[in-house]
């Protein structure tokens with residue numbers, strides 16, 4: 001069991017926290033408005049959950065989940081994230097984030113941009129391809145025939161191993177898509193983004209196994 005810090009505790013962060021607590025992990029939540037605004041969420045999650053500032057959540061986590069709008073990247077607490085295994089759930093969307101020139105072209109993935117703001121972190125892209133309601137409903141124990149898979153990308157083998165173990169503990173297998181530079185294969189709008197788990201109108205989602213995720217990744221174009 002590990003302590004998982006959260007920078008961002010909204011739809012996807014809150015769902016990962018819920019699955020993590022159910023799996024026996026400790027979670028430390030944070031957001032932009034301060035720990036007192038997370039009192040209801042902490043009460044709902046129970047004794048394995050606490051709230052803190054973003055810097056404290058980053059320092060506390062054996063794994064830290066960064067799950068914020070891309071516009072928040074410049075405001076992340078870089079010092080306590082150095083040397084940490086960090087999960088990046090974030091998607092770039094100009095309609096929400098405004099246009100970021102480096103990300104409008106094909107020269108840089110959003111995870112590579114994030115890594116510039118948190119140097120020294122072992123960054124792993126994960127969870128960005130699944131709607132938060134599907135993430136909650138499709139979690140299955142290891143060995144289940146209908147276990148779903150999630151693509152992950154990262155440059156650090158040890159960080160990927162830690163994230164693979166964490167994701168397995170909360171109910172999913174992983175498909176390794178390669179380094180952060182290749183994480184465009186799982187970015188917004190690609191075949192593996194959302195579609196394998198069914199439409200958001202079906203809140204239960206549809207299980208997507210390893211073969212389905214590999215097939216979707218193989219058809220990605222840039």
Ligand SMILES: NC(=O)c1ccc[n+]([C@@H]2O[C@H](COP(=O)([O-])OP(=O)(O)OC[C@H]3O[C@@H](n4cnc5c(N)ncnc54)[C@H](OP(=O)(O)O)[C@@H]3O)[C@@H](O)[C@H]2O)c1
Pocket residue numbers: 007008009010011012013014030031032033034054067068069070072075076089090091092127128129130131132133
């Ligand atoms: N929703 C999904 O199904 C889904 C699925 C996959 C990936 N994603 C991606 O994951 C990221 C989070 O999505 P979401 O839907 O969870 O968003 P959300 O519900 O809007 O939550 C965003 C969280 O980020 C926090 N935040 C914003 N700026 C911050 C800062 N400077 N420091 C610390 N925390 C900050 C917010 O805190 P305050 O509320 O206090 O501002 C909030 O807790 C986005 O990049 C999104 O594209 C979303």
